[in-house]
Amino acid sequence: MIVRIMGEGQLEVDDTQLAEFSPLDDALAAAVESGDDDRFRSALVALLDAVRSAGSPVADDALVDSDLVLPYAEAHIDEVRAMLSGEGLIPG
């Protein structure tokens, strides 16, 4: 399973470790819904830490798309909301 942390690159994560991320991902989704940036940030940082410690970096010259994508650590909740709603934050 390939996970991208935006701004940092891609990591290869063993599929068996996905279960660990699930509750953290749910917490992040709930935090995005709540609109509380502090809550969002702590949920994001927790998920980023879990992914970073579980993953190993993908080779620079590998051309693979990611199964999962995580926002960058400093992302504001509004930016992430805009990305999720497809409001053109991701340039083509």
Place this chain on the structure above:
Amino acid sequence: MGILQRMSMIFRSKADRALDRAEDPRETLDYSYNKQRELLVKVRRGVADVATSRKRIEVQMSQLSGQSGKLQEQAQKALSLGREDLAREALTRRSGLESQVTDLQTQHAALQGEEEKLTLAAQRLQAKVEAFRTKKETIKASYTAAEAQTRIGEAFSGISEEMSDVGMAVQRAEDKTASMQARAGAIDELLASGALDDVTGTARDDITVELDRLASTNDVELELARMKQELTPGPTEAPRQIEGQAPAADTVAEPQVAPRQEEGQS
């Protein structure tokens, strides 16, 4: 998976849309390759811009620190001349500068982090662009338009995602440098306006002027006292005080006085 999966789908749909636009998918390869090279140039320029901003902040930090040190010296000098008001003024200005320096240190750390991230992003992109070029040539040489479709999709979506991500990272870095340049400009103006004194040392600030005046007055007084002493026979304690020995000397002075009086008696 909630957010993680939704985010990856957004990136992927972006790549799919770009592929759909082309009549012959093989044309997409060349088009994308040119875009990749453009982005690579942009990322490298981004790294250079961030570095320039970081260096500017470094210069300002050293200027402000120099000013701060100078004010500290002025405060000490003012205090030794008994001008607590002047010392207070110098220290007040110094604390203003110190908070600016702290602020700049935070910005500097942020820019340094940004620079490192972008440098790594440029390396990653460079490696991927190179890999894409190889793949592109193989695909163009070996497959018809119809056959190429799936193979192109594989190569294309991986690099497309990287390009989106790096493109956004460069944008963020540019936004950050722009806001920092505005703040750095404000500090430059502050330094130039003389409010923080001229670091070149050509202009003299009001505290220096006052200290110089005090020092020259003090020199005159000392000279006068010395002259009086020469005219008056026999040493007295009075001129020693005028010479302005350190306050700490008071405690030491007493035991010193006693043996000297004994010497005088013998």
